[in-house]
Amino acid sequence: MPADREDAPLSLDVPDEVARLREALVRHRYTPTDIPPLFGFPPGELRLHAVSAPGKDRGLALDRTAGDAPLNVLVRLFMLGATVGAADARRALAPATPEALIAAGLLEPRGGGVGAALQLTPFDHLFLLADPVWAADLRPKHVVSVGGPSVDLLRTTVRRPVGRTLDVGTGCGIQAFLAATHSGTVVGVDRNPRAVNVAAFNALLNGLTNCEFRTGDLYAPVQGRRFDLIVANPPYVLSPGSEFLYRDSGLKGDEIAQRVIREGAALLDEGGLLQLTCEWAHTAGTDWKRRVGGWFAGTGCDVCVLRFTTVTSAEHARHWLRADPHVTADRLPERLKQWTDYHAAHGIEAVSDGVISLRKRAGGGNWLNIADCPPRAGVCGPAVEHLFTATDFLSATQDDELLSAARLRLNPAVRWEQQLKPTPDGWEVWHSQLYLPSGLTYRLDATRQGMTLLELCDGTRTVREAVAGLAATTDQPTPASQVLAVVRQLVEQGFLLPVA
Numbered sequence: 001m002p003a004d005r006e007d008a009p010l011s012l013d014v015p016d017e018v019a020r021l022r023e024a025l026v027r028h029r030y031t032p033t034d035i036p037p038l039f040g041f042p043p044g045e046l047r048l049h050a051v052s053a054p055g056k057d058r059g060l061a062l063d064r065t066a067g068d069a070p071l072n073v074l075v076r077l078f079m080l081g082a083t084v085g086a087a088d089a090r091r092a093l094a095p096a097t098p099e100a101l102i103a104a105g106l107l108e109p110r111g112g113g114v115g116a117a118l119q120l121t122p123f124d125h126l127f128l129l130a131d132p133v134w135a136a137d138l139r140p141k142h143v144v145s146v147g148g149p150s151v152d153l154l155r156t157t158v159r160r161p162v163g164r165t166l167d168v169g170t171g172c173g174i175q176a177f178l179a180a181t182h183s184g185t186v187v188g189v190d191r192n193p194r195a196v197n198v199a200a201f202n203a204l205l206n207g208l209t210n211c212e213f214r215t216g217d218l219y220a221p222v223q224g225r226r227f228d229l230i231v232a233n234p235p236y237v238l239s240p241g242s243e244f245l246y247r248d249s250g251l252k253g254d255e256i257a258q259r260v261i262r263e264g265a266a267l268l269d270e271g272g273l274l275q276l277t278c279e280w281a282h283t284a285g286t287d288w289k290r291r292v293g294g295w296f297a298g299t300g301c302d303v304c305v306l307r308f309t310t311v312t313s314a315e316h317a318r319h320w321l322r323a324d325p326h327v328t329a330d331r332l333p334e335r336l337k338q339w340t341d342y343h344a345a346h347g348i349e350a351v352s353d354g355v356i357s358l359r360k361r362a363g364g365g366n367w368l369n370i371a372d373c374p375p376r377a378g379v380c381g382p383a384v385e386h387l388f389t390a391t392d393f394l395s396a397t398q399d400d401e402l403l404s405a406a407r408l409r410l411n412p413a414v415r416w417e418q419q420l421k422p423t424p425d426g427w428e429v430w431h432s433q434l435y436l437p438s439g440l441t442y443r444l445d446a447t448r449q450g451m452t453l454l455e456l457c458d459g460t461r462t463v464r465e466a467v468a469g470l471a472a473t474t475d476q477p478t479p480a481s482q483v484l485a486v487v488r489q490l491v492e493q494g495f496l497l498p499v500a
Helices: 015-027 048-052 056-064 070-078 086-093 098-104 148-156 174-179 193-205 255-265 288-296 313-322 332-345 381-396 400-405 448-456 463-471 480-493
Strands: 107-110 113-116 119-123 126-130 162-168 183-190 211-215 227-232 268-283 301-312 348-360 368-372 407-410 415-423 426-435 443-445 458-462 496-498
Touching (some): 048 056, 070 086, 098 107, 148 268, 148 381, 174 227, 193 211, 255 348, 268 301, 301 381, 313 332, 381 480, 381 496, 400 463, 407 463, 448 463, 463 480
Parallel strands (some): 162 183, 301 368
């Protein structure tokens, strides 16, 4: 992004022209389904960076989208960063006009044609402008499009109807826009004024009227307000500097995550949720679960921590520096040393990442559930909501007598998978597992005793009756206390559901 464009705002005074642009995008099917086949990808697999970043793949993508078909022209213009002829642009953009979009700051004149000042990505039902991938020279105020961390958060967000939602670190606005579908009002905040401007323009482009955006650090722009849902994708990377506003907080270690949690919990209404994606440090001589667990003391919240990955300090540095276009091959060793020295100075031996979810529940003993996240498939919000329901139930039935008196039923989403292998005597079961096919896709071995237990938990029997029925099927029954421990695991992972 050229330095003279970094602070150039998009005009927010052209709602009619923006609506015309949206009309053109919809009419020509500028969608995640229709664009990928132009590049030879399956529908829904856009692989934006592969086709947009400088390199051979981008050249091939330009070749595949040659011609004057309106969708091809729009893709070359807004996704690949190519200059397109004025006549082609006018036909593809109609009823919007190139002149009006140049005046708005979205397009710029180039050598007799026009080019896009920002990249336009279709995501789900949305159109999202952000600073372009094809611009290898990232600036501090660079606004990123939808990436891995934002997808992690949006897939994990609990989507229940709420009145007021806050999006912290809004970036291009993706979390705010998805929350707008189940919220009365949404406020997006970001310390990057360019991000706030781009998000506000994106709200216009998508016809969303219940979103507002404010500039400021974390919760400063909304002090004194309360929310039912807070989603946060802050600049959480444990980096030694503050090069990019979207990535680097400028705070020590994982202090940014601690601030988002503690300050955000104070703004939640009773029953409200705060969900954030973040990294946290594993420090020398400290149990990381105990350390992270200390962040929630006094918040009045129940907490689910889902850990995705843990990598060494060196692996963490390599991951983030590979994505930094400023770090050339000859500079990589020097920058790696800078990052790992920074981690060593703060006692950081490894780094984990994940999504942390808090629910405000004042006036009682709050619980903390820290778990390694299983593979995720599709939308995970309902599975996170189940974790809260399940942990509430397990917290209330810690006494074996209370659990034994409860009734449970098999989750109808559970699937049974078997693989067989040939033997001289015929087919033999080689692999047998129960699993949840979507959300948090937990798996467990389908043993004979386990299958019997699940069958007995039919919603009519108490757990005590199910355990007794299981014991009657064998001459050497497993002790009831061990069976109850298995039952607790089955409830937590979602295989068994409490009956109200």
